[in-house]
Every structure is written in C-alpha cells, then in structure tokens.
Amino acid sequence: MVWFMRNTNLLQNWQKGFTLLELMVVIVIFSMIMAVGGPSFSRMIERNQLQAAASELTMEILKARSEAIKGNDRVRLYRYPNSVYTYVYSTDTLGNQIVKSGGYFEFSNGIFLTGPSFIDFYPNGRAVITGTLKNFELTKPDGEEPKHCVFVNSMGTARAMADKNDDGNCANG
Secondary structure, eight states: HHHHHHHHHHHHHHSSSHHHHHHHHHHHHHHHHHHHHHHHHHHHHHHHHHHHHHHHHHHHHHHHHHHHHHHEEEEEEEEEETTTEEEEEEEEEOOOOOEEEEEEEEEETTOOOSSSSSEETTTTSOEEEESSOOOEEOOOTTOOOOEEEEEOTTOOOOEEEEEETSSOOSSSS
16 A cells, blocks of 8 residues: 555656657648548549539439429420529410429539530420430539539430549440
C-alpha cells in the first residue's frame, strides 16, 4: 500500500497531453492521407451526382411514358442543356394538338445534358426519338469523365448506365 502511494506521486509530476513534436507528426500524416485521398473522394462525389441525375432523368422518361399510356394521349419530352420539359398533348377532331398539361425538371450541381431534341411517347407506350443523338448523356460542365448515359428504346423503356472504364462510351461498360 505504501508503495502504491509513493508511485502516485510520480504520476502527479508528469504532465498530461501531447508534445508539439507528436502533434506535428500527426498533422503531417493526416495531410499526406488527404493529399492522396482527396482527389478520389471528389471524383466519387461527382460520380454519385451524375448517377443521381441519370436516375432522375430515367424516372422522368418513365413518367412521361406512363402519362401517355394512362391518359391515352401523346406526351413529348423536350431536352434542354440542364433540364427537361414534359408536355401532354391531345388531338382534337380537326387534328390540332392541344397542350393539356406540362412539367419541368431541372438538374442541380451543374449537370449538363446532351441527347435527342425530344422524345414523343404515344398511347401504346412506344417512343419516337427525334434528333441526331439517340441516347442522353449526362456530364459535368467541364466535359471530362465520368459520364452517365440514359438509353431509351423504341418501346419507350429507359435504362441508365455509367461509363465505368472512363473511355467516353457508356455502352461498353
């Protein structure tokens, strides 16, 4: 018991905490980890933003197709650089097209959208794609990889796919 009491006096004389040298070593190690991991982390955030935008675009396309089938009307989805517009048309007895309703969806985080000018969905669910490009591509404004694509077939179904090997082509994975 006396021995324990004598050793507690030794502990009271020691200062608690870290030395400046120990703190500097930790800061240097942390800085090296951030220098290596930081760029890949920002790239992961970009990929997640593009994946979310591709999913949202896919949902808008499927929603337009669903509106065409449900309402027995033609629905047109227009593409703009960072947004899509959806209009529901009906045709009167004279063949004139009347806009019944419309919708608007804008991409956030600086997502840039290229692809067909517009897609028409018919009451049978089929799609007619108009424009030189047949698939949508979502990229960041700098145009660098990664990118995501949304494919729409003539049946009107949409499928999102990522360019996983960063070669600029979504079709090959």
